[in-house]
Amino acid sequence: MFVADEAFPLRRDMMRPFPGQFHPRERRVFNYRLSRARRMVECAFGILASQWRLYPRVLRVSPQVAERVVKATCILHNFLHWETEEHEDYPTLSSVEQIAVQHLDRVGSNNASREAQAISHLSTCACLSNRHIYPTFFRTVPSDHFQVIALLKLMKHFGWNWIGLVYAFGSYGENGRYAILEQAKKEGICVEYEEIYKKKFSDENVANIAGIIKNSTSKVIVSFMSSSYFRSFLSKIEYFNITGKHWIGSEAWVTTPTLASIKSMGILQGAMGFAIPEVKIPGLTEFLLSLEPSDAPDSAFIRDYWETTFQCSLSTSNQSQYKRLCDGSEDLRSITNDYTDMSESRSVNNVYNAVYAVAHALHNLLQCNNGTNPVTGQGCHNKNDIQPLQVPRSLCTEICPLGSRKVVNKTRQICCFDCVLCADGEIANETDSPDCTKCPSAYWSNNRKDECVLKLIEFLSYGETMGVVLVIFSCFGFFLTVLTTVVFFSFRQTAIVRANNSGLSFLLLFSLKLCFLCSLTFIGRPSEWSCMLRHTAFGITFVLCISCVLGKTLVVLMAFRATLPGSNAMKWFGPLQQRLSVLGFTLIQVLICVLWLTISPPFPYKNMNLYQEKIILECNVGSAVGFWAVLGYIGILALLCFILAFLARKLPDNFNEAKLITFSMLIFCAVWITFIPAYVSSPGKFTVAVEIFAILASSFGLLSCIFFPKCYVIVAKPQLNSKKHVMGKVTSKSL
Structure with a gap:
């Protein structure tokens, strides 16, 4: 049975409210309860869709499998909701692993449970790097600590010392906020504002955040949110015409392709961040496309996927919803869907690396060459080979040009200063110069105050x-x-x-x-x-x-x-x-x-x-x-x-x-x-x-x-x- 609104027609398998406005009490109660049920279902699937990557896509499985998938995600949601005790936040997939590891550590009552080996491909919480608490936890993805350092180094490289910060409510966003503020102090970067975002914010709260961003003088905004939080945040601020800002994103959302749309293009164009490396795994695509049901006849997943994809049944029993039998001509190479699309292989590559890390560790443990373990290196690109085509500026105060010096404004932050032209006879031949240099006695500053030139020697000449x-x-x-x-x-x-x-x-x-x-x-x-x-x-x-x-x-x-x-004067x-x-x-x-x-x-x-x-x-x-x-x-x-x-x-x-x-x-x-x-x-x-x-x-x-x-x-x-x-x-x- 489907629960729909007035836009849908009334059918035998679909319930909709009574049309119009003036109804008897019984109909009004029915419309209210039906609408409430519909909203609850929409909100539930909205929460699930914002956190689980399989929901934004079409579930190409049978209704029975879809039912099991929904129940599984609901159970995980309730588990995480209970573990985090954060009723407005929902952790990312990496946080799921984090909570699971922490939960395993709490319930472990003996050394065997505490020494259980775990290799994660998505857990980024810096807390898991504590070897005293998690001595046997490993991962193939950098922690958020290194991501924050890299983001601040990136901003320092481009001279962005005046930024804004928007973060999500919850452990992921708040831990990221704390790490960004600490690292920003070390790099000499000032934060003009820091705003927290909750999904349940009212329109007034969202408008207040949008107004702060729009009226700020910083041109660079750091957003430390999960993809679902940022999708929600983006959908609410895209109506405020926020332009001229350069977004720096955390890995959780900066590589999400579904965020790129015509509406968000004006906001997110030029967004930057650090992503998990995308590496083509040799042979993986060929292996997946050559898969057939006969390779794993007992796998319910392969059977359901095959029948849903090719709209045919692998069994002659009446349990399948498809009447046509699969004849063996079905080939995964002839179709295009999410399964065959290998363009997004970042997390898959981390899983691949995690598996091979164990394999190589065992191999290296058994291989020994003259008492030392062999170590292989990988070539790197020279940083000078790649230059940005266009770099935005995000400064509280524009860089003091040549011929001027910085003057500290005691009423503002250290990144906010005034630029004062050098006095006559003084120069500043560097940008953001703290002082002006007095020219030697025989020299004078040029009109730009950036170079000392010989003074004009004046005397009365024959040529003038x-x-x-x-x-x-x-x-x-x-x-x-x-x-x-x-x-x-x-x-x-x-x-x-x-x-x-x-x-x-x-x-x-x-x-x-x-x-x-x-x-x-x-x-x-x-x-x-x-x-x-x-x-x-x-x-x-x-x-x-x-x-x-x-x-x-x-x-x-x-x-x-x-x-x-008698005068003889002339004599x-x-x-x-x-x-x-x-x-x-x-x-x-x-x-x-x-x-x-x-x-x-x-x-x-x-x-x-x-x-x-x-x-x-x-x-x-x-x-x-x-x-x-x-x-x-x-x-x-x-x-x-x-x-x-x-x-x-x-x-x-x-x-x-x-x-x-x-x-x-x-x-x-x-x-x-x-x-x-x-x-x-x-x-x-x-x-x-x-x-x-x-x-x-x-x-x-x-x-x-x-x-x-x-x-x-x-x-x-x-x-x-x-x-x-x-x-x-x-x-x-x-x-």
């Missing part, structure tokens, strides 16, 4: 725009000075050249040429000779220049006093005295420069303090006293020249060179007064540029104020270039 512009102005000033010299030399016999002290004028033009050229020594890579040359050449040439201007100023004053009655300040005065003023500057170069000369210096990311290559003045003594002496001469020229500004028009000198000295002093703050505040190569600008500006000021008006008269107004005009015999306006 500023250097080119300054060179052009310097050459232009030198060219103008040469042109002025040519004009003065060509008209050296004229009145205006002779009247303005041609000797000092030519010496002044020569010093101006040196001033324009000395600015070129400030451009280019500083070296020992260039540092000493640029400052000394600048100091001496400018003193020579200012000394000539000062001499011309004194000549103007002496010439005016010489026009007074004491003739051409010789003028040249000696210029030489004397210049020798003082030469002496200052010699002392400076002797005591503490300028030298090339790498300034690393001004900028962190680059080195300023400059000339260190060496002795600051010597440097400012050179500038101070130039300033004293310029100030003296300016005062004397200012006092002579109201002389008659014939002696108007005093006004020109006043303007030139005014420009000169203004330039060098503004130079001091600009020089001190300018960074790097701009300090040199400011100094060159001051040299060129003051040189152009002297050249334009003193010589350009005279050149204008010589070239454009030749009628004014006469002795009569210079001596004041012709009335004209001053230039």
Whole structure:
């Protein structure tokens, strides 16, 4: 008799409830009791089907054999239920053996029972490895202890230090949980969450677990469950759209092919775990397929299997349900079913190994070669030969990239940390670096902060725009000075050249040429000779220049006093005295420069303090006293020249060179007064540029104020270039 629901039709061998909703009390009671009976049968077979591998398949046996199979599994279920005292969990087949061994140990009352040899092919409980309690228990399958170690090593290899854990209620799952937590601490792996699952969980409990998994930051989930538990768990969470997680499974379910479905593909795709080795047993397939009932005529199993498979009877009696007699043409090689399918031979191989372990042990016990037992080895694959194509990441915090360091977050677990970029000048050339390394003084970190590179060396060079512009102005000033010299030399016999002290004028033009050229020594890579040359050449040439201007100023004053009655001033300040005065003023500057170069000369210096990311290559003045003594002496001469020229500004028009000198000295002093703050505040190569600008500006000021008006008269107004005009015999306006 079959008990069915409303979806099935009413037949003589099938009971179904009354259809509809509104019924008399008797029918409602009947429907309730029938539905209750149906649910009980469904639950019973659901429990059995989740634990015994023969139930998910079609039982191709007679009803009598099926009845015995169901009764046997029910008895085993009740036995295990009583032994484990865990009403919500159901042990795996390996646990069945475990309980049986433990039960045998408890009931053994003599040494013979305790020394009974047992070799298991599926018992994985680590507790059975205790030799003091189970000295004669052996197995051909690794214990869960080694499986947990392998799983944690696998996660460590891929850098998964942030994981989640879901385990089943009962001894298998809870023992696995304890072992995983202990081993995770040793490997430095952190567990974000650990959730237990029971088959009787409500939808709310399952939704809570699914929410924790879905909202977690870990990408790897370890599931330590039996295949039936995981099948139940998977069927309940597949509606929560949990994606982007990588599952690590225990051996109990990771190799179960029935878990792979279209619905679960999005969840379990890429799942990993360690499986019992699948090895093809030589000759086993041929042996099973060649089996015939005549090989074991007394085997009820072979008889029932043969009759069910080929739908024929091996006996002429009326006990068989099949009317057709088997004619001997039946061949197992011509059919395909679970019996002939040898693709899943993992546990079978363990049985095979267990049997052969005993056989080889006996054989080796009897075989002896020179007092030692022979041992055979097996070849291994190199781990470098196999590389993963795609490895997921499961970290509480992503790996700190190059150029950053880890900072411990005290409010979170040790696997959860913050990544902080290295400071400027520091690098981290390894991922997950705990500290940043400071670059040497001559190096600086690149933009990625993963490598120290040489700092950029900066100086005023001829190749950059500023250097080119300054060179052009310097050459232009030198060219103008040469042109002025040519004009003065060509008209050296004229009145205006002779009247303005041609000797000092030519010496002044020569010093101006040196001033324009000395600015070129400030451009280019500083070296020992260039540092000493640029400052000394600048100091001496400018003193020579200012000394000539000062001499011309004194000549103007002496010439005016010489026009007074009874004055013989020019007698004491003739051409010789003028040249000696210029030489004397210049020798003082030469002496200052010699002392400076002797005591503490300028030298090339790498300034690393001004900028962190680059080195300023400059000339260190060496002795600051010597440097400012050179500038101070130039300033004293310029100030003296300016005062004397200012006092002579109201002389008659014939002696108007005093006004020109006043303007030139005014420009000169203004330039060098503004130079001091600009020089001190300018960074790097701009300090040199400011100094060159001051040299060129003051040189152009002297050249334009003193010589350009005279050149204008010589070239454009030749009628004014006469002795009569210079001596004041012709009335004209001053230039």
